Structure formats: C-alpha cells, structure tokens
Amino acid sequence: MTTLSQNTVPEQTQRARTTGATAPTTGPVLAVRDVRISDRVTDREIVHGVSFELTPGKAVGIVGESGSGKTLTCRAALGILPPHFEITGGSVEITGTDIATLTPRQWTALRGATISAVFQDPASYLNPSIRVGAQIAEVIRVKKRVKRHEARHRAVSLLRAVRLRDPELVYSQYTYELSGGMLQRVLIAAAIAAEPRILIADEATTALDVTVQAEILDLLAELRERDGLSLVVVSHDLAVVSQLCDQVLVMRQGNVVEHGPTRAVLHDPRHEYTRLLIAEHDQYGLEKFLAPKEAS
Numbered sequence: 001m002t003t004l005s006q007n008t009v010p011e012q013t014q015r016a017r018t019t020g021a022t023a024p025t026t027g028p029v030l031a032v033r034d035v036r037i038s039d040r041v042t043d044r045e046i047v048h049g050v051s052f053e054l055t056p057g058k059a060v061g062i063v064g065e066s067g068s069g070k071t072l073t074c075r076a077a078l079g080i081l082p083p084h085f086e087i088t089g090g091s092v093e094i095t096g097t098d099i100a101t102l103t104p105r106q107w108t109a110l111r112g113a114t115i116s117a118v119f120q121d122p123a124s125y126l127n128p129s130i131r132v133g134a135q136i137a138e139v140i141r142v143k144k145r146v147k148r149h150e151a152r153h154r155a156v157s158l159l160r161a162v163r164l165r166d167p168e169l170v171y172s173q174y175t176y177e178l179s180g181g182m183l184q185r186v187l188i189a190a191a192i193a194a195e196p197r198i199l200i201a202d203e204a205t206t207a208l209d210v211t212v213q214a215e216i217l218d219l220l221a222e223l224r225e226r227d228g229l230s231l232v233v234v235s236h237d238l239a240v241v242s243q244l245c246d247q248v249l250v251m252r253q254g255n256v257v258e259h260g261p262t263r264a265v266l267h268d269p270r271h272e273y274t275r276l277l278i279a280e281h282d283q284y285g286l287e288k289f290l291a292p293k294e295a296s
C-alpha cells in the first residue's frame with residue numbers, strides 16, 4: 001500500500017480543509033432521511049426509504065446489486081436525479097439545509113464547493129473541446145475566487161495529487177489524448193478542486209488498474225483523515241468499501257437490507273443477501289482488508 005507524502009495534496013487545499021475540519025460542527029454534513037425515489041413515467045417507487053448520516057471525516061459505503069438504487073440515492077443527494085425521477089418521500093439535508101428549499105442559484109453555489117461527486121464514464125463529464133487542466137482551473141477560479149495564474153498552479157498540483165505523471169503536460173491535453181484511467185483521475189481532481197466537505201464517489205475507481213486504484217484510495221483516505229472530507233462510496237467492490245468506510249449500507253431492489261459499522265456488517269452479516277455478496281467476494285481477498293484491524 002502506498003503512503004502519500006504530506007506534500008501530495010496542494011498546500012492551499014490542506015490549509016483550507018484543515019480549517020473546515022476543525023471548525024465546530026453541530027451535526028452531520030449530510031443527512032439522508034427515509035428518502036424515497038419514484039419514476040413518474042411508470043409511476044413506480046424505485047427507492048423505498050434510505051437513511052444515513054455522515055459526519056465530518058467519516059465515510060459511508062453503499063453496496064448492492066446492479067439496479068438496486070445506489071446511484072439514484074446519490075443523485076438525489078446531489079439534486080441531479082434523471083428526468084422523470086423525483087424524491088417522493090423523506091428528506092436530504094446538506095450541512096443542515098433541507099435541499100428541498102434550495103433555489104437553483106443556491107444549488108450552484110453548493111455543488112463543487114460543499115458537495116461534489118465522481119461518477120463512472122469520465123468522458124461524458126468533461127468538455128472535449130477544452131484542455132482538461134483549464135476545466136479544473138476554471139472550477140478553482142470560480143469557486144475559490146482566485147486569479148487565473150493561481151488557479152492554474154493549483155490545478156497542476158491537483159493533477160499531481162491524483163498521481164498523473166507529468167501534470168504540466170496533462171494540463172494542456174484534451175480528453176481524446178488521455179486514457180480512461182487518466183480521465184478518471186482528472187475527474188477526481190476536478191471533484192476535489194473546490195475543496196468540498198462531502199465527496200460522493202460512485203464507482204469512481206472501478207475503471208482504474210489495481211495500483212492506481214490503491215493510490216486513489218490512499219488519497220481519499222488522506223483527505224478524509226487529515227482534512228475532514230466526508231465520503232459516500234458506492235462500489236461493487238467490498239474491499240474498497242472495507243478499506244475506506246466506517247459504515248456500510250447494503251441495498252437490494254431499492255431497500256436497505258442491512259446497515260451498520262462496516263466491520264460488523266462484513267464480519268457478521270445478518271441478512272442472507274449480505275452473506276451472498278461476501279461469499280461472492282471471498283475470491284478477491286476481502287479478509288486482507290479486515291484482518292489487520294481485527295487483531296488490534
């Protein structure tokens with residue numbers, strides 16, 4: 001496992017987040033309470049009541065079969081449900097504010113700066129006609145209100161932080177010049193560029209090879225532990241969740257079938273479906289991540 005140096009995260013990022021993390025908090029940064037999501041076209045409820053709370057520096061994992069509602073739950077928290085989908089029950093609070101009360105302008109201010117996300121399929125989130133570095137710098141310039149030169153400097157630091165070699169060169173490249181793994185790392189850099197308090201990582205490292213994935217997980221763990229970044233991690237990979245998350249939700253067919261501390265759920269699953277997920281996973285060496293802490 002690689003260990004990132006203190007200098008991996010741009011100095012400015014460390015300072016700002018440290019300030020945020022040590023500020024007294026009165027409650028969760030994200031509270032999802034009995035959220036229900038329906039498809040208006042078919043008039044079907046797809047997600048049947050999901051609840052979890054995220055406090056600063058903590059990480060919640062969401063696992064479960066394809067189509068169980070993990071991504072919709074994340075999109076609901078970000079206010080970006082696909083057309084025809086709507087929250088039909090429960091509530092989402094971001095740093096104490098019910099998102100149902102937010103105006104489009106308030107959402108724009110919140111996204112990136114307070115809550116941010118990385119999804120799969122990075123190419124669809126980046127503009128092919130603008131150099132990737134300039135896209136990250138623009139986020140920094142607008143959200144952090146810094147001059148172009150400073151924004152560029154920080155963007156290059158972020159590209160380095162996500163372990164892209166020759167970040168100056170990558171800065172000036174277009175999406176078609178980069179591999180899928182490189183684009184995914186660019187997207188992660190963009191997502192943390194405005195120093196959000198909450199990062200939703202939906203299969204964010206799935207497309208990366210094992211070594212790069214380990215480096216990115218280390219980076220996220222570092223941002224979390226040192227700077228108080230809170231994480232929602234959606235992954236089909238229980239090893240990723242067990243490495244990063246304090247709590248885990250197991251979803252199936254729009255229901256949370258099990259929810260609790262990651263170690264307890266993965267060591268002593270109560271639900272048959274969780275047992276099945278773990279059994280399927282055994283071949284990938286889940287114990288490797290659980291065993292060392294078990295001994296301590």
Ligand SMILES: Nc1ncnc2c1ncn2[C@@H]1O[C@H](COP(=O)(O)OP(=O)(O)OP(=O)(O)O)[C@@H](O)[C@H]1O
Pocket residue numbers: 046064065066067068069070071072073082083
């Ligand atoms: N844009 C959409 N249009 C139509 N149906 C959708 C859309 N997005 C999600 N759904 C449906 O809603 C259900 C939940 O989808 P969701 O993407 O949340 O699942 P998931 O658990 O994230 O799955 P996966 O692991 O495959 O990403 C699925 O049945 C899916 O087909």
